[in-house]
Amino acid sequence: MNAVVHRVRRAAGAAALPGVAVLAALAAGAVPLALLGHDPFALYARLFADTFGSGYGFGQVLFKATTLLGTGLAVAVARHAGLFNIGVEGQMALGGLASACAALALGPACPAAIAMPAALLAGAAAGAAWAAIPGWMRAWRGVHEVIATILLNFIAFALAGFVLIRYLADFETLHTAAIPVAARLPRLESLVPALRGAPVNLDLVIVLALCVLAAFVLARTRWGFEVRAVGMSERAAAAAGIPVRRRMFEAMVVSGALAGAAAANFVQGYKHYFEDGFTAEAGFKGIAVALLARSHPIALVPAALLFGALDRGAFVIGGDVPKEFVDVLQALVLLSVVVAMRRRSRRVAPEAA
């Protein structure tokens, strides 16, 4: 009983500061709105009414949140090993390309039981392969993963664009042909009528399952423990006999696989084709989501919902203020969360670092 109370209290404490930080960001964002002559409260109220207030709006939020949950989880897993995977964007782009290619290659005759998972796994494999490069560079060559992944993003975009335009693009478009029906993830509106019209699909369930799985693996398995040990202190982990470089590399590869799989929401669940630039900064926003959740796989869910709602909110408020206001708001949330978290960790335990 006591333990339960303790856990609840700890969770509330962990949620309180990000909550305050989000409010601070909304307050900071209200300043330019007020200067432009808008009523910030009215605009924020509309933003939340149109996102969480209707079944369709909420379905749109869930759709946006699915992608962010996937990319956030990818970032979070790497964070546990002490690594910053800034390359989620590029890994996701190549994952989407591989996923579409696999689905197209299997053709319309392939049954859904094979086509659906095959396309998903192809995406994960491509993302993993692309992340293996910076993983190797970091673990065995000492190249900082932030720089390597940033450079690899540019290479990935160019590579995906090249393959698309040279071999795959439909005539005069920037996307592939539509993938067979069997490889598509069904929309949830067929189960939940309230979501009618919203593109949220089976990928939401898959990504939620991946979050639970990641939480279990990180907290309850030997591999997860070793990865976290590496993230806390490479030297202590090495002294304890943990293969530090291997675990680092593996964490990066798993992170890349999750990033590649995150493409499924768009490619298999929404448009049913690979399109140049479909990632739309979801990889970078995943960094914010992971930080907001302090890399906890379950805490990613509310964080992804918040950022998903803001993404969706861009369309809602777009008529009044430039929709890029939402990008500003998201950056402010990230900035204030970082500051709030640092101040808290200082108070709890002074870091020797």
Added chain:
Amino acid sequence: MDAGLLLFAATLRIAVPYVLAALGGWASERGGVVQIGLEGLLLVGAFTCVWVAHAAEGAGWSGGAAASLGIAAAAVAGAVFASIHALVCIRFGADAIVSGIALNLLAAGATKFLLTLAFGSAANSSRIAGTSASGEGFSGALLATPLVLVAVIAVLACDLAARRTPFGVRLHAVGEHPEAAAAAGIAVARVRTAGVLLSGVLAALGGAHLALDQHQFTAGMASGRGFIAVAALVFGRWTPRGAAGACVLFAAAEALQIHLQAHASRAIPTQLVQMLPYVVTLIALVGVVGRARPPAALGRNAAT
């Protein structure tokens, strides 16, 4: 006009934003504060320059005078924007990588937001007259914007500052061993803040060059240059001359790539040529980084 000379002139023009951003990276990281916000600073500088110059031209200023005002405004905006980084990382002791990511997102969003408000388009601003290059060819490229000369002077000044001035020595000290520096009476936070603010000014000037060179602001026009500058800093072993040299090499590769695209047959696909500079940088990093030693206290908060 000799093709080689033209290529050299193009290299200089292309190198300016890389060089100024990398020097900014030096100022911040030599003091121990990771600076991956250079990309955002380039955007802030570019937008501010165009915004102010456009307003000045509207008020009847000549192109050159308006551009000068724009450049000055860009420097100020860069310092202001970098002061957020200084506040978050030095005053609040938060993670500098995260702060840099957040500031890049903020700069990308805010410049697009303001672009839409000021020019009614989310893609690009109106054109500004700016400093029109008088001559053709080499001298024209050399004086494309006044910032080409500024960049050359900045390299020399930073190199001299790094090796010969009290500021350079203090910056080095707080980046290597902040506790020892503090014990020796150096105000660690103040020196680091100065480095971060300087990084803002320098990188924003690089952005102003981009904008003046193209006579307008386009959304996301930094297109990765800030990140390449970070790589150049590593490649140049965190010294001004090394970083600047790496930037010029990279710019030469880019100038050659543009030249190839314009003149070579269509046998080489554009996208493959475009990724070449990044591939080269990556391979260079794998080869060199084992020997490059970062400032010892890079990314570490001083125990103050």
